[in-house]
Amino acid sequence: MLNYSMLYPKTTVSRRAVSMDGMWKFHLDAMEIGEKEGWTEGLPGEERIPVPASFQDFYTEKDIREYAGDLWYEKDVFVPGEWEGKQILVRFGAATHRASVYVNGLKITEHEGGFLPFCADVTEIVRYNAHNKVVVKVNNELTVTNIPCGETITLSNGKKMAKPYFDFFNYSGLQRSVYLMAVPKESVFDIDLDYELCGDDAKVSYEIKTTGEHPVQLTLLDAEGNKTAEAEGKKGVLNVRNARLWNVHDAYLYRLVIRIMDENEVIDEYEEEIGIRTVEVQGTKILLNGKPIYLKGFGKHEDSDVVGRGFNIGVMKRDFELMKWIGANSLRTSHYPYSEEIYQMADREGFLIIDEVPAVGLFASLMNFMEASTGKKTAFFEKETTPILLQAHLKAVEEMIARDKNHPSVIAWSLLNEPDTSSKAAVPYFKEVFEKAHELDVQKRPRTFALIMNSVPGVCQCYQFSDIIALNRYYGWYVKGGYELVDAEELFRKEMDAWKDLNLDKPFIFTEYGADTLGEEHKLPSVMWSQEYQKEYLEMTNKVFDSYDFIKGEQIWNFADFQTTEGILRVNGNKKGVFTRQRQPKDAAYLLKKRWEELPLDYKG
């Protein structure tokens, strides 16, 4: 069990949450002298950068953009005297990829993994009615013992450099919000919810974990604030008459108020917005509230100009507007769990999320996503370090599920992206990861992973673990592109026929397909990289999708152009976006809009 609560920071009658976002002092530490020089008590210099943000794209020096190593942050925070007696926490939405937290010079905690929250409990050392110094040492080096996987090399000039085994820039730092929190010593720690529909009514079974023994009361309010159901006890059922269900683009949210009571006094109060809905896989169908759905949407990235992977509330809003405009209903949080605010928005807007743990780069090659097309055999899971990686992976699965399980938008867990499944060594690894997710999720949501190009019938040893088979396929791009598109279609159909012959009786979705396209490039007749080719490519893939009944979703790669490591395969980033990085449509966006607006939600149902 995690030693801190994953509940989102909120102010209620018993709790306080104060944002620490803003300008933080900042210092790189290439020589790793921070601790020795006493930076844990305060940083030298006057350099400041915004939090939340990636640090890389603010500066004009390449040595900073490409920096790999320790980076230090510092901020003073005033802790009010009236908070005395509560538990005082500093909560980081994420620190990429690992961090040590020092408060008033003392090391409080450390955390490994760059895309999930953690708390530093400073109750014992905090100074009330005074400023307290929060110092964080972040490290952004890549390894094969943590996810996402990669290496850190040293150049001949002594500078370190990140070598990701994945196709996105190694943006890092404090990329999500930081909160100072005061929580009662006896508090709500965790909430589990499960739903059952009974005619017009619904049963919401719940289990509340608290840090004490006092009784718990629950009240369910409808969107207008009317009391809809009540229950007492840490475990039980809320009966909802005439339940309004949470549906795609028709997202009804109830408010669940949880109180720990001492007679008539409230010890702690926490409130969660919930949506009543069920998700299951039945044969080749994906069912939401018992009705078949077809996924239309995107693999995305948290990625935008200037702030990099930093949470940007404006970009989030624009992205949801574009997804609505184009007729999408879903997204995969490729290749890491996104900022919590994005799930809250999806809950409100009625978007479906496949939530992905940062398990990307689990393939023994520097450019794993390229090696896919060569069919080269590697055995990533046979490394000596695999057991260490597995522990980090399981911990990330636990943190992700604890954080995201109560979002109605989250309908599935993606437990890996494009791992090496060609050797038997992958099987026990997969077994542990998939079983862990099942054990931790009371809703038993479908689990999946995105299969790389060479994970095909006869090669892939692990697809049987997936409740939904998710394919990343690039026929017409990495395989037989351009004038050979006709042969790409042949190969594509051959693969789909092979899957069909296996009779798996499971839904298939495409979690990636796409063609790099330069927003400014037009050519008639088409060439690869032109907007004309992106359209031809999509016409071909759409035809294939429509030919197989067991294909129940299409999430194109990618929503928008995004930054990657520089290299001969990337023109200042990956250009497979349907939108540019500035969130303007390429021509293909209109083609997809027409298709997705016409395809009913229960397409092939």
Ligand code: GCB
């Ligand atoms: C993939 C990866 C994704 C890459 C994409 C591409 O298979 O999952 O991270 O960006 O291919 O464009 O090559």
